[in-house]
Amino acid sequence: MHNSIARYVLSVTDDLVLRRQVCFALYAASRALTDVYRPILDEHGLTYPQYLVLLVLWEHGEEAPTVSELGAQLRLDSGTLSPLLKRLEAAGLVVRNRSARDERRVEVCLTGRARDLRQRMDQVPLRVAQATGLTEAELVGLRDTLTRVTETIHRHKEQ
Numbered sequence: 001m002h003n004s005i006a007r008y009v010l011s012v013t014d015d016l017v018l019r020r021q022v023c024f025a026l027y028a029a030s031r032a033l034t035d036v037y038r039p040i041l042d043e044h045g046l047t048y049p050q051y052l053v054l055l056v057l058w059e060h061g062e063e064a065p066t067v068s069e070l071g072a073q074l075r076l077d078s079g080t081l082s083p084l085l086k087r088l089e090a091a092g093l094v095v096r097n098r099s100a101r102d103e104r105r106v107e108v109c110l111t112g113r114a115r116d117l118r119q120r121m122d123q124v125p126l127r128v129a130q131a132t133g134l135t136e137a138e139l140v141g142l143r144d145t146l147t148r149v150t151e152t153i154h155r156h157k158e159q
Helices: 002-013 022-042 048-060 067-074 078-090 112-120 124-132 136-158
Strands: 094-098 106-110
Touching: 022 048, 022 124, 048 067, 048 078, 048 106, 048 112, 067 078, 067 106, 078 094, 124 136
Parallel strands: none
Antiparallel strands: 094 106
């Protein structure tokens, strides 16, 4: 009996317990959210990473960001982003063009089909928010906290 109490006390106070790890909580939450997005995005023929690319492009409006600018905003390297862009281009949602000002730069433009798709996807954020069970204030607070964590870690990495 004494050993089982000691094991319980250690497991409750031990920092090397899975349920106490922030990294695991973030990982599990990320997977759960992606699972919520999957069927919603399937309705539109998109994957989650493709949706993220489109979000950035929709935010830019008529301004065509370069592949490197997209990568920076999404925190993706070109080896990951290029295949995503190829699939979006094959689906008729984006066009990649060499910049007229600097041919070393490749700009990514939305097609009319992608602009139309944006209108049909306006309920995606609401549907995902409802699936979390959190209030709007809780979601905003969570997003802001996670953004701050990400920025802090990246700042420390760069130093």
